[in-house]
Amino acid sequence: MIAAVTMGLVGHLCAALITVLGGYALLDVAGLSVPVGMHAAFWCCCIFAVLRGVLRYGEQARNHFIAFKLLALIRDKVFLALRRLCPAKLEGRDKGDLIAVITADIELLEVFYAHTISPIVIALLMSVLFSVFIGLYHWVLGVAAAVAYLLVGVLVPLYIARRGGRDGAAFRTQSGALSSYVLGSLRGLSEIMQYAAGSRRLEQMEVKTDDLAQVEQRMRQNTGRNTALTNTVILLSDIGMLFLAAWLYQTGRLGFDGALIATIALMSSFGPVIALANLGSTLQNTFAAADRVLDILDEQPVAEEIAGQPKTTFSGASVQDLTFSYGDETILQNMSLALRPGTVTGIVGRSGSGKSTLLKLLMRFWPAAPGSVQVSDRDIGAVNTADLRQMESYVTQQTHLFSGSIGDNLRIARLDATQQEIEEACKRASVHDFIAALPQGYDTPVGELGSTLSGGERQRIGLARAFLHGAPLLLLDEPTSNLDSLNEAVILKSLAQERGQKTVVLVSHRQSTMRIADTVYSVENGRMS
Numbered sequence: 001m002i003a004a005v006t007m008g009l010v011g012h013l014c015a016a017l018i019t020v021l022g023g024y025a026l027l028d029v030a031g032l033s034v035p036v037g038m039h040a041a042f043w044c045c046c047i048f049a050v051l052r053g054v055l056r057y058g059e060q061a062r063n064h065f066i067a068f069k070l071l072a073l074i075r076d077k078v079f080l081a082l083r084r085l086c087p088a089k090l091e092g093r094d095k096g097d098l099i100a101v102i103t104a105d106i107e108l109l110e111v112f113y114a115h116t117i118s119p120i121v122i123a124l125l126m127s128v129l130f131s132v133f134i135g136l137y138h139w140v141l142g143v144a145a146a147v148a149y150l151l152v153g154v155l156v157p158l159y160i161a162r163r164g165g166r167d168g169a170a171f172r173t174q175s176g177a178l179s180s181y182v183l184g185s186l187r188g189l190s191e192i193m194q195y196a197a198g199s200r201r202l203e204q205m206e207v208k209t210d211d212l213a214q215v216e217q218r219m220r221q222n223t224g225r226n227t228a229l230t231n232t233v234i235l236l237s238d239i240g241m242l243f244l245a246a247w248l249y250q251t252g253r254l255g256f257d258g259a260l261i262a263t264i265a266l267m268s269s270f271g272p273v274i275a276l277a278n279l280g281s282t283l284q285n286t287f288a289a290a291d292r293v294l295d296i297l298d299e300q301p302v303a304e305e306i307a308g309q310p311k312t313t314f315s316g317a318s319v320q321d322l323t324f325s326y327g328d329e330t331i332l333q334n335m336s337l338a339l340r341p342g343t344v345t346g347i348v349g350r351s352g353s354g355k356s357t358l359l360k361l362l363m364r365f366w367p368a369a370p371g372s373v374q375v376s377d378r379d380i381g382a383v384n385t386a387d388l389r390q391m392e393s394y395v396t397q398q399t400h401l402f403s404g405s406i407g408d409n410l411r412i413a414r415l416d417a418t419q420q421e422i423e424e425a426c427k428r429a430s431v432h433d434f435i436a437a438l439p440q441g442y443d444t445p446v447g448e449l450g451s452t453l454s455g456g457e458r459q460r461i462g463l464a465r466a467f468l469h470g471a472p473l474l475l476l477d478e479p480t481s482n483l484d485s486l487n488e489a490v491i492l493k494s495l496a497q498e499r500g501q502k503t504v505v506l507v508s509h510r511q512s513t514m515r516i517a518d519t520v521y522s523v524e525n526g527r528m529s
């Protein structure tokens with residue numbers, strides 16, 4: 001930053017001094033006494049011109065190095081924050097808006113780091129130097145120059161920023177909302193087509209785009225006003241300086257050389273403060289983006305990651321007197337159950353009764369209180385999160401597939417798994433034959449969100465992941481809901497074979513699936529029976 005400021009300052013000095021030296025050259029030709037003669041001025045101008053280019057490049061290179069380095073660090077911090085916040089805090093969050101924060105908003109911070117900090121310091125130093133230089137000819141001119149710099153570099157941008165009001169924040173929020181709407185439309189394409197909602201959605205998209213365009217237009221008008229106002233103030237300052245210098249010359253308090261050089265010096269030295277003036281219309285937008293990024297960094301997770309506790313190995317789990325609510329809505333009440341090692345426990349209950357919630361509490365996605373969830377006779381709040389993830393495999397109702405091959409999607413459960421282990425897991429999940437019959441086998445790409453696979457195929461891949469993971473506690477949420485009875489039978493047989501080695505919790509509405517359970521609990525009105 002010091003290098004950027006130094007190069008920027010010297011660069012601007014070079015640019016401004018070229019004009020001042022031109023003034024000295026003219027005075028030399030006119031036969032007046034000057035500190036720098038015409039020849040020296042000519043050579044200095046040549047050197048300063050080249051230096052100006054080199055130093056400008058150096059300043060920009062330094063500033064952008066800082067900016068992109070900081071952007072990388074901020075991105076890293078944001079991804080870490082997202083990891084801490086998930087899944088509880090991210091579940092209900094608008095994903096399109098989140099993508100806008102992670103991409104566009106962070107990107108905009110580059111303006112702050114590359115084009116704000118050092119320009120402010122450069123403008124300040126340059127204004128002081130030139131006010132003093134002009135003031136050496138006459139103190140009144142020095143004060144006038146300082147006032148002109150203050151007007152252009154501080155008052156104009158403040159006024160413009162105030163006029164911009166909340167447009168910057170509105171633009172960021174609305175662009176997040178638009179990206180969310182587009183993402184939702186892409187994800188719900190089949191529903192939109194089935195219910196002929198395409199034109200309505202398009203209309204709404206146009207309304208949102210128009211609203212965004214209006215805010216953008218207001219922002220651009222503000223930028224235009226900013227430029228016009230800045231240029232007018234500069235012009236008036238130049239004229240003011242000219243008249244002031246002429247008056248001082250006429251009244252004999254200033255020589256002709258002083259009048260000329262002071263006016264030229266002011267005219268040629270506005271560059272750094274103009275850069276500040278331009279910030280007036282862009283900084284609002286940048287601060288709005290920074291606010292959105294900082295909101296994520298400041299957000300507190302629902303369940304903190306736990307580390308530094310003694311290592312836990314699985315020897316059963318239990319839930320005791322657990323009551324759990326999402327906000328004011330109580331889902332589970334005084335619930336107790338025991339998951340004995342090596343057994344299959346079934347959980348049934350009507351839709352919305354809290355079965356999936358119970359599995360999420362066993363994963364400690366939410367802290368469990370009042371009451372407790374225990375793993376290996378230890379409160380789950382005192383088990384290292386990494387140990388818990390090692391001990392538990394959770395298969396949700398919606399298996400998420402990442403874009404990539406089927407093999408890649410399976411391997412996320414265990415990165416060092418061999419092909420043989422992957423195939424073994426797939427056989428147990430009754431999906432190996434299907435994959436092997438594909439032309440590219442395990443290298444078949446699954447498309448975005450697994451769009452090229454059926455619901456049942458995705459579900460079986462989810463199960464295969466859990467088998468591959470090899471955790472001692474399997475939490476399966478409706479693992480057979482999309483399967484025909486043949487595939488269901490293969491999977492149930494695999495699960496039954498695990499009895500004795502693995503502890504399985506099976507949430508299901510299907511009676512046939514529940515047949516393999518040693519114990520079946522029923523969740524009704526938040527209570528267990």
Ligand SMILES: Nc1ncnc2c1ncn2[C@@H]1O[C@H](COP(=O)(O)OP(=O)(O)OP(=O)(O)O)[C@@H](O)[C@H]1O
Nearest residue numbers: 091092326331349350351352353354355356357358
């Ligand atoms: N993150 C959340 N915030 C607020 N409410 C939630 C959240 N997740 C689930 N719920 C609500 O909690 C209740 C229990 O949800 P849960 O998914 O545990 O039910 P379930 O028994 O698994 O239902 P199903 O059999 O239909 O899968 C539902 O009314 C649901 O709307």
